[in-house]
Amino acid sequence: MTSSPQTSAFVPAGGAVHAPKADMDVMRCLVCDIRNKSLCNSMDEEGLAALAQSSRQLLLPPGMTIVEEGEPALAFFNVTRGTVKLFKSLPDGRRQITGFADAGQFLGLSTAQTYSFGAETVDNVRLCRFLRPQLETLLSDYPTFERRLLAAVTDKLAEAQEQMLLLGRKTAREKVASFLLDRMKAFHQTANRRQEVENMASVPMTRVDIADYLGLTIETVSRTISAFRRSLLIASAENHRIRILSVATLLNIASGQKTD
Amino acid sequence: MTSSPQTSAFVPAGGAVHAPKADMDVMRCLVCDIRNKSLCNSMDEEGLAALAQSSRQLLLPPGMTIVEEGEPALAFFNVTRGTVKLFKSLPDGRRQITGFADAGQFLGLSTAQTYSFGAETVDNVRLCRFLRPQLETLLSDYPTFERRLLAAVTDKLAEAQEQMLLLGRKTAREKVASFLLDRMKAFHQTANRRQEVENMASVPMTRVDIADYLGLTIETVSRTISAFRRSLLIASAENHRIRILSVATLLNIASGQKTD
DNA sequence: CGCCAGACTTGATTTAAATCAAGGTTGCAT
């Protein structure tokens, strides 16, 4: 594999690569383009310098393991670009994706000695890694940061409860509609430019990932998306994007109002 | 409805009742029998006095609403006796129970203005209610309490991820086996006496609640429990208890190993 | 003490989604 313009910043295979020295200095967090959409917005200028010195930036290509189920929980991560999938597995290989962490989201919190979940990159991902002792120092030194993390975990719990409602009680059609709307919301939160982001959803993950997230099979996901396309509720766009043609209808479907 | 010895401490209907003055004084938390199994174990003697003065104790009979989906999130609760169910609903009445909070567990955290979930008592419940401003004062005044809450929410998130795996990828049989084992664990954590608690599970909730927790129907729950009983994996006991006759087999079933 | 409502169980049938089975697309590597 030779390097191409698109992937030149990333390792071809085998492991994480640390970003160049310039990206690790005390300024990194101060100039971070998504810091106001993340935990880091709780920090003043001095705190941002402390964050930069407590963390290392990693760049990872698609399909890389960030965290392995059952391995020692040594680090905490903040995603600053791309999308990460979090999942749990059964011994026979069945897998449930419990969430996607887009730019601005954190992952890797654990009170146990080992991670109870795995995490892998979906596309090209940039993240900041905090080793546990360093995170704990930050929490103690910056009460606003700790309060912000508590709020962020509380929000994740509310999201998880919403996903339980989806998994336990929604139909395939309702699940896919909910997913597409969530991806639209994620894209809105993530995109920095106001460039025709309206009604666009970012869907960088495969059908297998979507199925494992919604508790369905790839065939059911594919059929349902095809049906939405045929009904002109959505349209495919370039770059793994989907344009949502009728947000209102999809909202009705997602919340269980019958809209056939 | 006239009062009976069993329910005399509770209101017959209509609303919460505050416990007698003696239970609200500065000593309440100091003498609380489950404080070491809850968030409150992060507090020293002075902190326990502050907790007691920041909260009121409530006693509620079965089937009472504690928190209503969509209502202003004014309070945070710590369950000190009994079992509470947390749930989310769809407009057409479909319901997903997202968790059961037994003695020692908290509920009611929210960063939004309104609760995104409902909460109701399953049996006779005792809980401590903290109004939001008072909780925030406690968090600021007692850093160990805030750290403990962060850990507790992190644990809840891990539980929620485990439940997503169950809802999305487990069979009915695996779901019910997992549930019974969880109820056994909850009973062990809750019971203070070592009185033949071994292999006992506390199941105070109805089949409807179990079904809404596991993403099944009551018929499927009933059939599955009957099948386990016929296979001598479990046996019914008094007081809404179930004795687990083969923990090992149930563990195998719960984790997807085929054990027919 | 026996009635009754709510909770639970069991059986028969239906159905939404899974599984099985081909193809079709796409994009990257040679």
Place this chain on the structure above:
DNA sequence: ATGCAACCTTGATTTAAATCAAGTCTGGCG
């Protein structure tokens, strides 16, 4: 440009669990 491997789509059939349909059990009340 071409081949191929991974990904996606569509169709036919099966199946696990839902739904429909009776009962049975239980405990609190008159």
